Amino acid sequence: MDPLVVVAIDFGTTYSGWAFSFRHEYERDPIKVSSNIWQGGTLVSQKGPTCILIKSDGKTTESFGYDAETKYAEKVEENEQDQWFFFKRFKMLLFKDKGMKRNATLEDESGKKLPAMTVFALSIEYLKKDVLETLGKQVDTGLTVDDIHWVLTVPAIWNDAAKQFMREAAQKVGIPGKKLRICLEPEAASIYCRHLPVSKSSAKGEKTSFAQFSSGTKYLVLDAGGGTVDITVHEVTTSGELKELHKASGGAWGGTKVDHAYEAFLTSFVGSEVIMKFKKKHMDDYIDVFRDFEIKKRQISPTKQEKVTIRMPTSLSTLCSEMRSSDLKSLILQSRFGGKVKVLSDKLRVDADVVREFFRPTVRNIIDHVATLLKEPSVHGCAAILMVGGFSASPMLQESVQAKFPNLRIIVPDEAGLAVLKGAVFFGHEPTAITERVCKYTYGTGTTHKYDETCEHPKGRVERDGNGDLRCYDIFSIHARSGQSVKLNEEQPEQSYSPVSDDQTEIGFKIYSSSTAHPHFITEEGCSLIGELTIPISDTSLGKNHKFGTSFIFGGTEIVVKVEDKATGYVTHESVNFLG
Known part of the structure; x- marks a missing residue:
């Protein structure tokens, strides 16, 4: 059933905000999206600074945004800052190549520490309460949990652990997991611009429309925010939806x-x-x-x-x-x-x-990365660059991109800084708008098999097992490859697993990723242990003969695993635990 209202929270490095639209309004006029107005001194904006002031108990929010900045300044003036926790621009903690841990800590402005999960959860809670107060004034009867669908934005270049961290932080403050979608920021911006009647081309100031791009048109989305620059490439499909052509990339080159x-x-x-x-x-x-x-x-x-x-x-x-x-x-x-x-x-x-x-090093990084990306075979024929995110409003970045790529149309929507936030609302209404994505990594499990002279993989660790048989160990069993296109809800080939002992109540196995497309062993350079999958076994009567079929689904914004109990035909969808 379609939700009565979609609420999006754009949790940025520098600025954060919320927006919403009712289903009936979206069907009549998708562009009609409500968002907050934030005020700080002479600055008025539709997103507020990602700053939070937390009381001395480390559990209670005093204020957020411009208010938090101002109140913390007052505490400093009164020499009371040691009694408070003040965090700003802390989202970049989650931009890590290696795994993120659930128990990670954050240092505030004066060096005091709190659990990162607490700081993120309290920030999301503030934004949640703020939007619910506004919604409460617009709806005669009270909204129930089932009436609202929540969308939380994250950079596309984040790893799976960081996405899970944000999901858990949101669930910690009462956002139901089944009512929450993770939305990738450049995708949200792309969906938003597909709905705009016109956008401005920075080349000659003429008006253009992304909505009119015909099927087969390729364009690059450059989402330049405060902390990260997120780049992806989309193609318009014959049915008018979008598919990703190249895995998301970028870096810490924001404003x-x-x-x-x-x-x-x-x-x-x-x-x-x-x-x-x-x-x-x-x-x-x-x-x-x-x-x-x-x-x-x-x-x-x-x-x-x-x-x-x-x-x-x-x-x-x-x-x-x-x-x-x-x-x-x-x-x-x-x-x-x-x-x-x-x-x-x-x-x-x-x-x-x-x-x-001040701008040159970061602008140079962005330009060089885009230039490299445009040389990729899958990106050839790219017609335009769509510039979104707060940093894309900078003439320094806009004009530099235009000068470097004179043969491409450079398009900047009027509200470049709000494209992600409003696009996330659209995504909540249309979660199938992106029909195909590209795997950033090769994903698989660690496995073992009996040694055979005809084994196709290079020779690795071969040892005798408890039964005296020679076995090959540390094999990387691939479920999806880096650079592989995966469709939305598409199930990868099923692989079968069974318990190794008769009284086993669950099957647990480790999930690995690799930066290369063809890893052979989980011990190779570039391979990392990134998570674990657990299949619960409620009935142990079949012992070691109990078979479970697993099919990974990589086409969404988060990885899901379909598990079928072969004895009963019962199907569940399990999540991989990336946070340990």
Whole structure:
């Protein structure tokens, strides 16, 4: 049954938000999506900063977003920060090549630790409560759990453990697992833009429409957020849905890298000790410095030569005088930026070239990666690049992409930063919009078999088992290969498993991944143990003769395993445990 309402939570590195739409509204006008308005000082936005202030018990949320920033600054001013936990931009903890653990911890701004699961769960809980309050005002009768379908966004380049971590954090605060879908961010953006009547092409300012792209059209989705840049390639199918052509890729090249470069710029002339003291004594001014820069960095372009004016609080200059025995103006004159930065009262006037340099390394990483991707055989014939995510609103990134790829249409929707959030709502209504995906890894299980001189794999570990038979061990039994196209709900070939003892109450086996398409052994370089699958055995009367057929399903946003009890025909769908 279709849900009455779909709620999406876009949990970003820098900004987070929620949006929803009712089913009847979606059927009449899909673009009609409601979202929150966040306010912080002079900034008004449809997503708020991913910051959370937690009380001293480590279990209770005091505030989230702009409010959390402001209240924490007040606590710092009153020298009470040690009684609180303040976390910001913590999502990047989950961007790991290796496995993520359920018991991982996070350090707050002052070095105090809390379980990462607690911090993520409390953040999701805040967003959940906020959207439910808004929904409650719009619906006459109370909404039940069954009326709402929840969607949680994650980067497509995240591993399976990180996706499971987010799912468990959401379930921990009362979002039912059966009513929750994980949505991949670039896919959400792609679905969103397929619904827009028109989008703007950054090349000549003309209007274009993704919805009118005919079947067979290929386009690259460049989702540039605060923490990560997520890139995937889609093709329009004959039925109008989308299929992925190349496995998701990207890296930690988001807009926060520009913020880090700006902080490094300030540190280069005032010194790290001054910045640390500034952060500790004047957190409110420190926050304002970066809020001001957030507005300014959206105006920087590769061609504008006007100097950039950045507000600089007097508290920083005062600290320089106290700690460096020199005012801010003198310190800048002595630095390598002496001729390029001027101090005017409470402002810095910075040459455009200096500010552009903040962007260059991360923009270069993005451009180089896209260029490499466009050379892949499966991507040949790509017609356009769709730029979404908050960092895609930057003229520095937009114009650099246009200059590097002049033969492609570069399309940026008006609300590039909201494309993922609103697209996630569409995905909740249309979970079959992406009909085919590409495996990022080779997945399989570790297995063993009797040694035979005709074994096709290279010679590995061969030992005698308890029965005296020679066996090959550590065999990588492949269920899906890296680069393989997998359809939505498509079951991989069934493999059979049985207990090894008569009184066994479950069959457990380990799941491995490999970065190569043709691994032979689980001990090879590039192979990793990533999770475990458990098949419960409720009836042990058949002992070792009890057979279970397992079919992995890789075409969704999360891996599911279909298990059939061959004795009864009973079918269940099990999840792989990637968190240990």
